Amino acid sequence: MVGPVAEAGGSQQFESHRPGALATVLFALYLAGYSGFVLVAAFLTFAGGEATGGLAVRVAGGVPVGVVAGLALIVGAFGLALVYAAFGPRPTVDRHATPSTEPRA
Amino acid sequence: MIYETSPLAVAIFPAFVLAVLGLSFWLGSRAKSAGGYFAAHGQIGWFVNGIAFAGDYLSAASFLGICGMIAFFGYDGFLYSIGYLAGWVVALFVIAEPIKRLGKYTLADALNARFQSRGVKLVAAIATLVISLFYLIPQMVGAGALVKPLLGLPHWAGVVMVGAAVTVIVATAGMVSTTWVQFVKGTLLVVVCTAIVAMILDRGFALPRAPIGAGDVQTLSRGADGVVVNGAPIAPDNQLDSRLREAHGVGFGSIAALPGGVSSTGPLGPLTYLSTFADSTVVTWRRTQGDDGVTTFTPVERKGSDLLLPGANPTFKGVRDDGVAGKLDFISLMLALFLGTASLPHILIRYYTVKDAAAARKSTVVGIGAIGCFYVLTLYLGLGAMTSGALDPTDSNMAAPLLARTFGEGLFAVISAVAFTTVLGTVSGLIMAGAGAVAHDLLKDVLRWELTDREQVRMGKIAAVALGTGAVILGVLFEKMNVTFLVGWAFNIAASANLPALVMLLFWKRTTKQGVIAAIAVGLLSSLGWVLASADTMEKVYGFGAADARAMALVPFSQPAIVTVPLGFVVLVVVSLLTAPRHAQAPAAGV
Structure with missing residues (x-):
């Protein structure tokens, strides 16, 4: 995924840092969920100042969708992070890292 | 306070x-x-x-x-x-x-x-x-x-x-x-x-000793003589919530009605807590500032389900409007x-x-x-x-x-x-x-x-x-x-x-x-x-x-x-x- 090219306007070579396929898929998945949540809240929940649907719909034993969706976005972020940690590609070697010469913190 | x-x-x-x-x-x-x-x-x-x-x-x-x-x-x-x-x-x-x-x-x-x-x-x-x-x-x-x-x-x-x-x-x-x-x-x-x-x-949730109603308005002002609460100088026994506590057993923020007409729910699970709240009526307080410098706190009953939707805060108020x-x-x-x-x-x-x-x-x-x-x-x-x-x-x-x-x-x-x-x-x-x-x-x-x-x-x-x-x-x-x-x-x-x-x-x-x-x-x-x-x-x-x-x-x-x-x-x-x-x-x- 990384290939050096002459950098435009700078003095060093360009190094692409595009995320891998899994990271892209997981990010797109979450972005779709988050965007959907925000758009439903903004455009599908109220009409004429009254709650008509969207986040106001009751699910899960009477809990509004807005609460369930919010909790799902929080828990889902951790779930996706775990998937990435378990199945994501190993990060490339950090060429800028320098070994410490001082005692560990 | x-x-x-x-x-x-x-x-x-x-x-x-x-x-x-x-x-x-x-x-x-x-x-x-x-x-x-x-x-x-x-x-x-x-x-x-x-x-x-x-x-x-x-x-x-x-x-x-x-x-x-x-x-x-x-x-x-x-x-x-x-x-x-x-x-x-x-x-x-x-x-x-x-x-x-x-x-x-x-x-x-x-x-x-x-x-x-x-x-x-x-x-x-x-x-x-x-x-x-x-x-x-x-x-x-x-x-x-x-x-x-x-x-x-x-x-x-x-x-x-x-x-x-x-x-x-x-x-x-x-x-x-x-x-x-x-x-x-x-x-x-x-x-x-x-x-x-x-x-x-x-x-869980419980009702106050007596219902809080329109007559429970509280006032606060700051003048040359200091802070005045409900017409008297503020003191340990005259705080903003003193009258409420005396009359209702609670201060600001309480339940007005619970689902099923019960007075308390007892312990609740995480989801039941949320659904019970959604089906309850909650006493919130509207704050208004008068031209005379007196701040008035008025009890307002709101459905729990409404409080579990966006738009109650001025920052998010626009989400409930039809305007873009x-x-x-x-x-x-x-x-x-x-x-x-x-x-x-x-x-x-x-x-x-x-x-x-x-x-x-x-x-x-x-x-x-x-x-x-x-x-x-x-x-x-x-x-x-x-x-x-x-x-x-x-x-x-x-x-x-x-x-x-x-x-x-x-x-x-x-x-x-x-x-x-x-x-x-x-x-x-x-x-x-x-x-x-x-x-x-x-x-x-x-x-x-x-x-x-x-x-x-x-x-x-x-x-x-x-x-x-x-x-x-x-x-x-x-x-x-x-x-x-x-x-x-x-x-x-x-x-x-x-x-x-x-x-x-x-x-x-x-x-x-x-x-x-x-x-x-x-x-x-x-x-x-x-x-x-x-x-x-x-x-x-x-x-x-x-x-x-x-x-x-x-x-x-x-x-x-x-x-x-x-x-x-x-x-x-x-x-x-x-x-x-x-x-x-x-x-x-x-x-």
Whole structure:
């Protein structure tokens, strides 16, 4: 995924840092969920100042969708992070890292 | 309100703060070089760093501000929880590993990795300082809010205490002690809040002794003779909630009716708690300011289901309107929260305290787990406070500590001390980011002062003292602002100034240093200018009435990110294309 090219306007070579396929898929998945949540809240929940649907719909034993969706976005972020940690590609070697010469913190 | 000082709190609180300072001094002897001072030698373990992420990120805005906003307005506060956590997805999948590979001590290091440009360093350092300053204000306000009920001290005393403690922490060992303070704080915050939520669920809901009705209006005024409550001077036995407690057995924030007509629910499960709340009727309080200077608090019954929808808070009110501007304001804030986290300098520098990109990834996952856990808890803490009968209607930031007080003075003392260390942890990180920007970026790289390693550390410490002093002054000036509202500004400015440059630098090979400089400068100035010219600022900072503020606002809505973040991307692309050198070669295969 990384290939050096002459950098435009700078003095060093360009190094692409595009995320891998899994990271892209997981990010797109979450972005779709988050965007959907925000758009439903903004455009599908109220009409004429009254709650008509969207986040106001009751699910899960009477809990509004807005609460369930919010909790799902929080828990889902951790779930996706775990998937990435378990199945994501190993990060490339950090060429800028320098070994410490001082005692560990 | 006048708060009774608890002897237990007075004993526990200094013990917490002294323990934190002691830890700082102990670790202080370990960091002498710039690498140690600014980045803890890059040797912090990934798990400790992950919890320290939580300690750094879960600021006064998260703990005091969100809980307060949920307690006063319901679901709107939870929107911040959702947005704040969502931002970590951007950090994990897009920013974390490249930032670790590119940078050394500061965000400017990463942005300048390809260019070695003084211009990039200068604008990135200025952006870091401005964002850190905006983020510092609510932390200091939160500190001031805490010491009032805890120690019976005025707001300014709390602000000064935090300023002094943080200056000691940062000036002794920099990132090493800051990391461990944040680790301790992050752990304590999640553990203590989990315990309180368990107590909230165990207590369930209960009706007051007698119903609160239209006749229970309370008044507050401040005149030459001091504070007057319901027509008589304020006193320990004449507080804003004294009449309510006498007549109804509870103060502000209570249940008016429970589903099934019962008077109490007993212990509830996590989902049953939410559904029961949705089916209940809650007494909230409308605050109005009269022309005669008298503030009136009027009880208003609202359905729980309505409080579990967005739009009760003035910041999100537009989401319920049919007009476009209000909805854009809402979308813009949610966008800022999503993009802002990965642009906050004090968060990004924590990627330099681990040894490599693999550790950066693992620590982000740990951070998301701890932070996500806390944000789930905020919903229960906020709703628990809303129905606790212990709210201070004049100060939303006090909702969580006062909720804890309903479970006993000991828990109140512990939660307040934890909240205070919460402020210490976040402020330490912010001042570290600012000190790095001044000493490492501005003095060494922009002004090209010849600084040895130790001199760089010394300049960082001097910068830390100066930033701490500035933060104290601002914390006193902004006393009355809700801390979450203020942090929303910081996210808007961070997302607008830093994110376009960060993302394009990582993913677009034709990005030039002129493009980066222009994007940061335009993003910073446009978002800052937008915030300062908005109706919210006219009303809440400049002090105009709501109608005047709307009329005087120079921008159609208050949250700028939906305009200024795309603007940053456009400026970067246009300037990069205009300044691309003619000899630029074609990209090699495989990029």
